Amino acid sequence: MSEIIEKFDQNFITYVQKIAREGMYNAAVGFATMLGERLTVTEPVLKIIPYSEIPDLLGGLEAEAVGIYLRAEGSIPSQFMLILPFQKAKELVDLLMDQPEGTTQQLGSLERSALAEVGNLTGTFFMNTVATLTHTELRPTPPAVMVDMVGAIMDIIVATSGEVGENVMMLQASFELNNRQVQADLWIIPDATSLNQFVPRSKA
Amino acid sequence: MTSPQNVGLGELIISRHPEDILVAYGLGSCLGIGMFDPVARVAGLLHAVLPESSNGDGSSSKYVTSGIKNLIEGMVKAGANQSRLVTRMAGGANMLVCVSLSQAFEIGSRNINAAHRTLQQFNLRLAAEEVGGNVGRTVKLYVVTGKLTVRMVGGIEHEL
Numbered sequence: 001m002s003e004i005i006e007k008f009d010q011n012f013i014t015y016v017q018k019i020a021r022e023g024m025y026n027a028a029v030g031f032a033t034m035l036g037e038r039l040t041v042t043e044p045v046l047k048i049i050p051y052s053e054i055p056d057l058l059g060g061l062e063a064e065a066v067g068i069y070l071r072a073e074g075s076i077p078s079q080f081m082l083i084l085p086f087q088k089a090k091e092l093v094d095l096l097m098d099q100p101e102g103t104t105q106q107l108g109s110l111e112r113s114a115l116a117e118v119g120n121l122t123g124t125f126f127m128n129t130v131a132t133l134t135h136t137e138l139r140p141t142p143p144a145v146m147v148d149m150v151g152a153i154m155d156i157i158v159a160t161s162g163e164v165g166e167n168v169m170m171l172q173a174s175f176e177l178n179n180r181q182v183q184a185d186l187w188i189i190p191d192a193t194s195l196n197q198f199v200p201r202s203k204a
Numbered sequence: 205m206t207s208p209q210n211v212g213l214g215e216l217i218i219s220r221h222p223e224d225i226l227v228a229y230g231l232g233s234c235l236g237i238g239m240f241d242p243v244a245r246v247a248g249l250l251h252a253v254l255p256e257s258s259n260g261d262g263s264s265s266k267y268v269t270s271g272i273k274n275l276i277e278g279m280v281k282a283g284a285n286q287s288r289l290v291t292r293m294a295g296g297a298n299m300l301v302c303v304s305l306s307q308a309f310e311i312g313s314r315n316i317n318a319a320h321r322t323l324q325q326f327n328l329r330l331a332a333e334e335v336g337g338n339v340g341r342t343v344k345l346y347v348v349t350g351k352l353t354v355r356m357v358g359g360i361e362h363e364l
Contacts, residue, residue: 148230151229
């Protein structure tokens with residue numbers, strides 16, 4: 001993994017930030033179409049953090065969270081995980097379903113569908129932007145939504161990438177609709193293999 | 205005064221201190237395998253991530269197969285007798301229930317199979333297990349009694 005960490009230089013971060021911004025902008029357009037109202041996504045901030053720090057930022061390994069997982073097949077196989085603390089996920093559902101804050105108490109099938117759509121739009125538009133900018137082909141899978149402990153959700157990334165203790169990319173953004181704002185830390189965690197392939201192409 | 209010891213990904217901890225509680229938090233597809241020698245009062249907990257190494261790195265506790273071997277060796281080194289080891293395990297969930305994704309990533313089931321196979325090789329019988337499904341679990345092993353507990357999200361801690 002050390003080889004990949006070295007590649008997280010400023011140029012790379014700036015490049016990915018550009019992709020993230022375009023991807024999030026496109027995602028917001030998608031949301032707006034879905035909701036019939038104007039939804040904005042504030043400028044996303046991209047950070048590189050050690051994988052091991054994620055649980056602390058989300059309230060601990062046992063804290064309840066929502067994970068939205070997508071894979072991309074194509075010339076750069078990759079996986080994306082969006083993890084939201086449980087409370088933030090409920091706020092986001094209220095925002096998306098135009099309900100007063102605090103309405104959503106549980107995440108049933110309807111609420112999970114709404115969150116899956118968040119993952120779908122965010123992930124898909126992000127991937128489309130990456131594909132366009134890097135002249136590659138990416139086909140996202142349907143999203144899977146999990147409500148569970150942070151540690152259990154993160155196991156998926158570790159289990160599928162086979163890596164432990166690596167750095168990951170984290171994207172922070174806020175969704176704003178009709179003067180209501182939900183700060184959602186969206187975690188985009190590309191696996192080591194795809195990132196390795198992505199870096200040379202992105203710099204080419 | 206109890207003292208929780210966090211057993212992280214791919215780690216194992218062996219303890220003889222009665223005040224210690226060995227904890228693997230939020231296991232998804234990972235397995236928590238606990239061993240206890242009731243005579244020597246030695247306890248050990250493994251937090252294994254993947255079934256077995258695919259690149260020849262056969263010594264890491266990250267893998268179920270080599271992790272179990274390391275756990276047994278560590279327990280014996282700490283004074284336990286292999287024939288007295290009481291083994292319990294929990295975890296191995298298949299977290300992705302989406303049809304298009306789950307089949308490709310049944311890491312949880314593969315971890316469980318690898319554990320059964322490896323324990324059999326060492327002639328160790330499982331005293332209890334709570335594995336599979338699609339829910340995360342926190343596993344605690346109390347060194348003082350050898351009690352192993354499991355807790356799921358929103359649930360209460362229960363003894364296995």
